[in-house]
């Protein structure tokens with residue numbers, strides 16, 4: 001499959017590198033379109049594909065065109081792309097918020113898949129939700145799914161609207177995790193640890209706790225209960241979290257991310 005990627009930043013290149021790693025595309029058949037001069041020079045030097053800085057007619061030769069620019073840049077990109085797209089090409093968008101209908105309208109193109117990955121895709125450990133226009137048949141969709149699976153796991157989302165919730169939960173999710181880790185490290189430093197020691201204690205705790213979620217025969221509440229002894233230290237921390245609204249704040253934040261995803265579509 002010949003693949004063109006428009007916007008080769010963090011996510012565009014996470015996809016490109018995963019495809020190459022699993023031999024799903026040859027470097028000679030991978031077109032990297034990157035507007036930033038600095039970024040395109042770096043990509044040229046690393047020889048990960050054919051690098052160009054503008055959308056041009058050669059895009060018409062590619063089976064799949066991936067849109068990985070920021071949602072705010074979409075309209076500008078669409079104005080150029082719509083003049084060179086050909087009917088049998090599939091467009092795969094990973095842009096937050098922008099729905100299939102708008103992509104189809106601005107590109108004047110029917111075959112659109114919308115996906116929402118996350119940054120662990122850089123390690124092949126991402127999770128991507130995706131939806132597709134009904135014009136894309138089963139076998140074509142399977143090919144797209146195979147490509148996405150090179151970046152980690154994937155789930156087909158039948159109701160496209162739910163991709164905004166995927167965006168808020170797993171798309172943005174890594175940042176929530178880092179946010180918690182960051183503030184735990186900060187607490188460690190306030191108690192007198194060097195940064196490196198605080199980081200070690202927190203990172204290994206998160207790693208071990210993550211594996212326990214998956215392997216222990218306990219649900220999340222039971223796992224919490226197993227740590228929080230009656231009248232003990234964890235209970236004291238959890239009480240303060242509850243009183244300061246950390247729990248409701250987290251939920252409200254994620255719902256606000258979903259709201260923002262919906263706004264980005266307009």
Ligand SMILES: NC(=O)C1=CN([C@@H]2O[C@H](COP(=O)(O)OP(=O)(O)OC[C@H]3O[C@@H](n4cnc5c(N)ncnc54)[C@H](O)[C@@H]3O)[C@@H](O)[C@H]2O)C=CC1
Nearest residue numbers: 007008009010011033034035036068069070071095096117
């Ligand atoms: N960063 C994340 O965690 C995730 C991001 N996304 C989505 O992926 C998309 C890309 O995000 P990132 O990779 O983080 O952004 P990024 O800023 O790293 O990459 C975007 C790239 O597009 C380039 N670009 C802008 N206009 C262009 C044009 N006209 N032609 C060619 N290249 C152009 C920019 O120079 C930049 O290198 C966004 O739409 C975002 O919503 C989706 C899931 C997760």
Ligand SMILES: O=C(O)[C@@H]1CCC=N1
Nearest residue numbers: 096167168171172173
């Ligand atoms: O923050 C954003 O808008 C993008 C979408 C999901 C993660 N990053």
